[in-house]
Amino acid sequence: MMIRRSLILAAALIGLAVTVSAPAAAGVRVVVPTHDIARGTVLTDSDLTYTTVATTVMGGVATSSSEVVGLETRRTLRAGETLRVQDVRRPVLVARGSMVTMSFEAPGIALTATGRAITEGGLGDTVTIQNQASFRQISGVVVGPGQVRAESTSARFASATP
Known part of the structure; x- marks a missing residue:
């Protein structure tokens, strides 16, 4: 700032026209x-x-x-x-405490069960569901309103191997 003022003063002293403009506001x-x-x-x-x-x-x-x-x-x-x-x-499709339909699919088998949502989530979110029959907690991905897809542990390991 001091150098700028000095340059402007020096230019004015030797007779140069000086135009000073405010710096453009960065927005x-x-x-x-x-x-x-x-x-x-x-x-x-x-x-x-x-x-x-x-x-x-x-x-x-x-x-x-x-x-x-x-x-x-x-x-x-x-x-x-x-x-x-x-x-x-993301809009909540599975509310905490609501009843949901859990589905599980593997080659040759398709299962559905009902459970109570322990956590809430939107499309694609992972939520925790308590199975009403066994009282086990299961993680699943929200695929629609009140719909959760559970994945098998072995399927995740099988897809992770090259």
Whole structure:
């Protein structure tokens, strides 16, 4: 800063025309809600807009609406407030405590059973289910509303070997 002032003063002293302009404000485009959005709402394009913030963006701030469209809000979002990625999640298809249908398939066998969800999750998430008949806890992947696919341990090991 001191050197810049000295150069401007020296240029003015020798008769050079000096034009000083303020540095351009560095801005980052971020995603913000267009209106207040309640917790549990699935976001659409019409819920979001962009704004430019003059400061550097901290990690985890959504910079593209495609990052968050179709996701469910974890908390109430305020209009114009910077949207963070941790404020949203995949829509919950299996709620904690709900009854779900578990399916298991292996070559030559297909089984289904009911269980109670110990954890909640969205499409593709791994959840823990308690089998109602044996009271064993089973991990499975959410494949639809109230639907979980359990995988066998041997199938995972077989697919992991070259």
